[in-house]
Amino acid sequence: MRPSSKAFLDRRRSDVERELDRLLPPxxxxxxxxxxxxxxxxFAGGKRIRPLLTLAAGEAFDADDHVLLPVACAMEMIHTYSLVHDDLPAMDDDDLRRxxxxxxxxxxxxxxxxxxxxLxxxxxxxxxxxxxxPEEAPRMVHIIREIAAAAGTREGMVGGQVLDMLSQGTKVTPEELEQIHRWKTGALIRASILTGAMAGRSQPEEMDHLNRYAINLGLVFQIVDDVLDVTSTTERLGKTAGKDQSVAKATYPSIVGIDESRRIVTRLVEDALKSLSRLDRSTGVLVDLAEYLASRRA
Amino acid sequence: MRPSSKAFLDRRRSDVERELDRLLPPxxxxxxxxxxxxxxxxFAGGKRIRPLLTLAAGEAFDADDHVLLPVACAMEMIHTYSLVHDDLPAMDDDDLRRxxxxxxxxxxxxxxxxxxxxLxxxxxxxxxxxxxxPEEAPRMVHIIREIAAAAGTREGMVGGQVLDMLSQGTKVTPEELEQIHRWKTGALIRASILTGAMAGRSQPEEMDHLNRYAINLGLVFQIVDDVLDVTSTTERLGKTAGKDQSVAKATYPSIVGIDESRRIVTRLVEDALKSLSRLDRSTGVLVDLAEYLASRRA
Known part of the structure; x- marks a missing residue:
């Protein structure tokens, strides 16, 4: 990662922590x-990937912090709510998180x-x-709609969670698995990126390119998550490793194998970066985040 | 209830059902x-009290249906979500609802x-x-804020639910009980009324009077609920009667007795109607709803 991207992300991660602290009741x-x-x-040491994607997209589209930071934090709150509910005994029944x-x-x-x-x-x-x-209010309504849709049942997070649950123990095709991943994890990652741009000013054709980047990145994130569940340790992940296999969950490694999973990630990142390159914007951090998410170890 | 109010409520209840059906995925x-x-x-035969309060307030403040109906339905969705979660084994563990x-x-x-x-x-x-x-967008943002606050932890529904849970089995003062009721049930009832007016056009001093009506009505609703839990039957309520006593929950009847509970309801309704009378608006349905909520049998 370029030093300038690392500096940006370090600085913005602090901004997110401070804003979350401000938004949460004492x-x-x-x-x-x-x-x-x-x-x-x-505040459990999360990597803040979603809010950082929002802030990186917001930077490229000249969004102002008074709108952008709350949007970034809303993403982290929704992500965290989903983890708290997913971990419940009636759901994944997990003891360890972050x-x-x-x-x-x-x-x-x-x-x-x-x-x-x-949350x-x-x-x-x-x-x-x-x-x-008055000019910003309609934009905020659009942002709220985008976020709520991404968190919902129709091609959104809760819908993906249901598909994932129902698929356990059944034979899942690669196409079905891609759908589960797109909804369950991809939708919120995608919305994190798009709403960062929506907080600024963008042209419709710019949003098309960003959308393609965002969809690919959401899928990359979850495929890498699947691979790490097999190849990494509980200690490094901060959550129970090997969990997917123990509950016979359909994952990319279980369906197409680890090597093919990694090849898919490489192709998706290439395509994502090609879409980004069509934007006449400062997308350096978005480029580096894509490469980081593809190669992360935890 | 005046025949004109009954006709209004019957007609609007149909509108709510139709709008909910439109908003819910097939x-x-x-x-x-x-x-x-x-x-x-x-769609379990709920009385739709919250959306009807929204629509009655919206009528008094000339709100347009394209904003008003979704606001009314959002109230019912949030109310229903809270029932579904409250009934869970880890919470109230209830088998019967509506x-x-x-x-x-x-x-x-x-x-x-x-x-x-x-939901x-x-x-x-x-x-x-x-x-x-463009003129309506800032209004919608305010409405969303009002609803989210009413559903949240700070003087809102989830906060009241927590207070209620923590108070079980402890000695609760009448002041603490009023706080629990105001937060747990009152906040959403109040927001249902206020957002109906916010969907239309109102002056700040009008909102002050309506707010007083709304706060009182929220408390009336929950005190009557407490009384019905003692005096009514499971069959009539559509939920388990006598539940409060069986879990040693603090209620108005258990703390001040049934007669005093009823006197408090009468005083609160009188005060609510006095506030309404200060509005130079068509508040007939709001008056009748207050009297209906105080005297309801289920």
């Missing part, structure tokens, strides 16, 4: 139990359910609480 | 499992968790998907 505020649980889940006991292990199931609900709700409240000019 | 659309569960929970087996009894816990998540998400998506004029 751990001491009433009812403290849930605010502690929300902060426990959100290297620590999962929310329901520490606070109990009832609080964990409400913590997910509260999802706070994401939308944070977006709607941004002071906006 | 039961056959992929993934059908969750769309069936969402529809099962939402006279039918609860969502998790029919579809399993995992789908029930995701159904609540999806909450769809509420915001539905609001943000409304075609808006």
């Amino acid at each position: 751990a001491s505020s009433d009812p403290a139990e849930i605010h502690r649980a929300m902060r426990y889940s959100l 290297g620590r006991p999962t929310c329901h292990k520490v606070f109990g199931e009832a609080i964990a359910i409400l913590t997910g609900d509260a 999802l709700t706070l994401a939308f409240e944070s977006l709607a609480a941004v002071p906006l000019t | 039961a056959s659309s992929d993934p059908a499992e969750i769309h069936r569960a969402m529809r099962y929970s939402l 006279g039918r087996p609860t969502c998790h009894k029919v579809f399993g816990e995992a789908i029930a968790i995701l159904t609540g998540d999806a 909450l998400t769809l509420a915001f998506e539905s609001l943000a998907a409304v075609p808006l004029t």
Whole structure:
């Protein structure tokens, strides 16, 4: 990664942490139990990939921080809510997340359910609480729509989660697996990128190129996740490694093998970068993020 | 209730049903499992009190249906999501809701968790998907903020749910109980009324009067709910009667007694109607709804 990209991401990661801290109710505020649980889940050393994608896209499209930072943080809140609910005993029943006991292990199931609900709700409240000019208000409504759709049931995160659950133990084709991945993980990654641009100013044809980059990157992210589940360790991942195989989950390695999975990732990144190159914008950080996501080790 | 109010409410209830049907994905659309569960929970013969309050307030403040109906339906979606999650085994563990087996009894816990998540998400998506004029967009952002705050942890529904859970088995003062009720049920009832007015045009001092009506009505609703839990039957309520006492939940009847609970309701309604009378608006339906909510039998 270029030093300038690394410096940008380090600086922006701090901005995200500060903004999340500002948006989350203090751990001491009433009812403290849930605010502690929300902060426990959100400030657990996550890599902040989604908000950084938002900020990198926002940089390329000249978005202003007073809109861009809350959008980036909303993405992280929604991602975190989905992890808290996915980890519940009735769902994936996981004990470890981001290297620590999962929310329901520490606070109990009832609080964990409400913590997910509260993070999802706070994401939308944070977006709607941004002071906006009359020109910015329609843009924010579009952003909210994009995010809600990406988190929803129709080609969105919850829909993908359902497909994933229903597919366990069944024979899954590569096409079906791609659909699950696009919905379950890809949709929110894609929305993280697109809403960064939507927070700025963009032309429709620019959005087409960015959209292609964003769709590819979402798929890259999940395929690499599948590969790491096989090749990495629980310690490095901060979540239970080997989990997919133990629950007979359909993954890229299980269906096409690890080598072919890696070749698919390479092709998707090449295509993503080609789309980016069509933009007459400063896309250096987006390029480096694509390469980082393809080669990450955790 | 005046015949004109009854006719208004009957007509508007049909409008709500039709709009909800339009906003919900078809039961056959992929993934059908969750769309069936969402529809099962939402179309279960609910009284639609929150959307009707929105529509009654919207009528008084000349709101247009293309904004007003989605706002009303968002309220019902959020209310329904909260019921689906409240009924989960890890929460209230209830088998019966709106006279039918609860969502998790029919579809399993995992789908029930995701159904609540999806209804909450769809509420915001539905609001943000409304075609808006440049003048309406800032209004919609305010409405989204109001709704998200009412559903959240700070003086909102999830916060009230946490307070309620934590208070079980402890000694609760009347002041603490009022706080629980205001947050847990009152906040969403209040937001249902205020956002109906916000969808139209209102002056700040008008909103002050409406806010007082709305706060009182939210409290009335929950106190009557507490009383009905003691005095009504499971069959009439469509949910398990006597539940509060069986889990030693603090309620108005358990803390101040049934007679005093009823006197409080009467005083709150009087105060609510006094606030309404200060509005130079057609508030007939809002008056009748207050009296209906105070005297309802189920």
